[in-house]
Amino acid sequence: MLSSVLLDACLKAGIDFFTGVPDSFLSGLCDELFARWGTDGPRHTVAHNEGGAIGLCAGHYLSTGRPALCYMQNSGLGNTVNPLTSLMDSRVYALPCLLVIGWRGEPGVRDEPQHVRQGAITLAQLELLDIPYFILSPDTEDQAFLDRFSALLSHLREGRVAAIVVRKGALKASGKPDYGNSFVMTRERAAGILLKAMGPTDAVVSTTGKLSREIFELREKAGLGHEKDFLTVGSMGHASMIALQIARNCPDRRVWCLDGDGAALMHLGALPVIGQAAPGNLIHVVIDNGAHETVGGMPVCSGRLPLRALASAAGYPAVLSADSEASLSAALQALPKGVAGPVFLAVSCACGARADLGRPTTTPIQNRDAFMNFLKQSS
Numbered sequence: 001m002l003s004s005v006l007l008d009a010c011l012k013a014g015i016d017f018f019t020g021v022p023d024s025f026l027s028g029l030c031d032e033l034f035a036r037w038g039t040d041g042p043r044h045t046v047a048h049n050e051g052g053a054i055g056l057c058a059g060h061y062l063s064t065g066r067p068a069l070c071y072m073q074n075s076g077l078g079n080t081v082n083p084l085t086s087l088m089d090s091r092v093y094a095l096p097c098l099l100v101i102g103w104r105g106e107p108g109v110r111d112e113p114q115h116v117r118q119g120a121i122t123l124a125q126l127e128l129l130d131i132p133y134f135i136l137s138p139d140t141e142d143q144a145f146l147d148r149f150s151a152l153l154s155h156l157r158e159g160r161v162a163a164i165v166v167r168k169g170a171l172k173a174s175g176k177p178d179y180g181n182s183f184v185m186t187r188e189r190a191a192g193i194l195l196k197a198m199g200p201t202d203a204v205v206s207t208t209g210k211l212s213r214e215i216f217e218l219r220e221k222a223g224l225g226h227e228k229d230f231l232t233v234g235s236m237g238h239a240s241m242i243a244l245q246i247a248r249n250c251p252d253r254r255v256w257c258l259d260g261d262g263a264a265l266m267h268l269g270a271l272p273v274i275g276q277a278a279p280g281n282l283i284h285v286v287i288d289n290g291a292h293e294t295v296g297g298m299p300v301c302s303g304r305l306p307l308r309a310l311a312s313a314a315g316y317p318a319v320l321s322a323d324s325e326a327s328l329s330a331a332l333q334a335l336p337k338g339v340a341g342p343v344f345l346a347v348s349c350a351c352g353a354r355a356d357l358g359r360p361t362t363t364p365i366q367n368r369d370a371f372m373n374f375l376k377q378s379s
């Protein structure tokens with residue numbers, strides 16, 4: 001079904017504000033939202049995380065009396081549980097909103113390990129949360145959708161949250177917007193330069209999405225193992241906290257967090273925690289492509305973030321940036337020697353990836369064991 005059918009039905013029903021965090025299964029919806037209203041206006045705002053998006057929906061209802069729509073990957077449901085149970089719920093403020101949830105890891109459909117558990121429990125979670133829903137499939141006809149949609153509206157009118165669970169391929173866009181930016185260096189190229197600059201005892205914690213997939217393939221291509229890289233395939237936004245604690249417990253090795261701008265923004269509170277803990281051996285690199293590139297390219301909120309200013313304000317003593325292969329190499333040369341961190345390095349990159357990018361061929365458990373063995377070796 002075209003995403004425009006959903007959006008038009010929402011507008012007709014008075015649902016006139018849209019927010020969320022993008023998902024690959026919802027990229028057709030995100031593309032349509034972007035084409036209609038951009039990303040940071042009165043109709044559509046890309047939120048920093050899914051819980052924040054629910055807050056926007058609450059504020060919208062309180063100030064207009066109209067429900068809003070919140071879109072997310074089912075991984076993001078976890079981020080919404082607190083506002084759904086303690087704010088929106090009918091036993092608290094009874095604030096209606098419509099959730100549109102991409103169903104990664106649907107039982108019986110092959111998906112990556114990080115989606116399997118979440119996919120298996122998604123419908124049960126909605127039931128537990130007392131959220132009525134229907135499932136949108138690729139073969140759902142427009143009229144069947146509209147009938148189910150109008151049934152959901154009656155729950156919204158009762159002050160309840162309701163949901164549409166979207167199967168892969170069920171929501172399409174009429175076209176793909178250009179999410180490009182003016183930078184030339186690709187994320188994969190930047191990752192290659194970063195990996196090359198590392199010493200033999202350095203450890204890497206990389207973020208959820210294509211950056212980790214690129215790191216995996218770069219190691220393969222160089223004929224190297226994967227023991228130095230913890231790939232954080234799920235848990236978007238938490239790579240820097242993982243890296244912080246490893247850095248504290250392994251003070252004799254450098255620990256690199258290779259993060260994304262969308263991921264860093266999702267849990268931005270990590271920055272002052274790192275600034276305060278001040279591990280001298282942590283290098284926090286944020287690949288700034290201005291987008292959630294992995295899941296379709298929708299911009300992060302408000303376009304490009306003032307990452308360097310944020311890191312400085314959060315207490316990182318050394319803040320560097322790069323926007324080309326030459327400036328990245330120069331920044332890496334200029335890294336403070338010895339204990340002078342945490343260092344923050346913002347790397348501006350193009351928005352895009354190779355079409356034939358693969359996925360890790362080792363399991364998360366193999367990744368964990370190899371990484372822990374590597375950390376146990378003296379540095």
Ligand SMILES: Cc1ncc(C[n+]2csc(CCOP(=O)(O)OP(=O)(O)O)c2C)c(N)n1
Pocket residue numbers: 021022023024073075076079187207208209210211234235236259260261262263264287289291292293294295300
């Ligand atoms: C809690 C949560 N919400 C949403 C997602 C879906 N998701 C996976 S990767 C990604 C984009 C990450 O963006 P960024 O960190 O900027 O990295 P990029 O893909 O641009 O390299 C999103 C939204 C997720 N995995 N987890």
